[in-house]
Amino acid sequence: MTELNSVYRGINKSTDVLSFEAGLPLRQNFTNNVLGDIVINIPRAESQAKDSGAGFYDEIYRLLIHGTLHLLGYDHEKSGYRARVMRKKEEEIFNAFKKMGPKR
Numbered sequence: 001m002t003e004l005n006s007v008y009r010g011i012n013k014s015t016d017v018l019s020f021e022a023g024l025p026l027r028q029n030f031t032n033n034v035l036g037d038i039v040i041n042i043p044r045a046e047s048q049a050k051d052s053g054a055g056f057y058d059e060i061y062r063l064l065i066h067g068t069l070h071l072l073g074y075d076h077e078k079s080g081y082r083a084r085v086m087r088k089k090e091e092e093i094f095n096a097f098k099k100m101g102p103k104r
Contacts, residue, residue, distance in 0.1 A: 001041040016044045017063040019070035038067035058094075065093045 006012045008020070022036040040063045049059035069086055076083035 001039070001044070004039060014041060014044065016041050016048060017067045019067040021071060035068070035071040038064060038071070040064065040067070058098075061097060062090065062094060065090050065097075069093075 001018070002012065002014045004018055005015050008018070018039045020037045020039070022034045024034055026033050040060060045059045045063055046056060049056045052059070069089060074082070074086040074089065076086045
């Protein structure tokens, strides 16, 4: 993950999730559209889940949501306002997902 972050973002340290846009035009009906790829650092996700007291899969869902929002154009690094907007959207999606998912 450090190498990917260094090569593609110029940041020589590890991170928990990276998103790579496909750069393909989106079709109106969104059928078979490809937004891009998301790479999740599994050992880091395990560590973050343990540190936060969240479950492992909840952390994976959170990182997947975070990466997907980046592919949709959200960027928490541009400003504090954008960070708050993105965080709120992450929480909305995560909470909706948890309501739909199986009871554990």
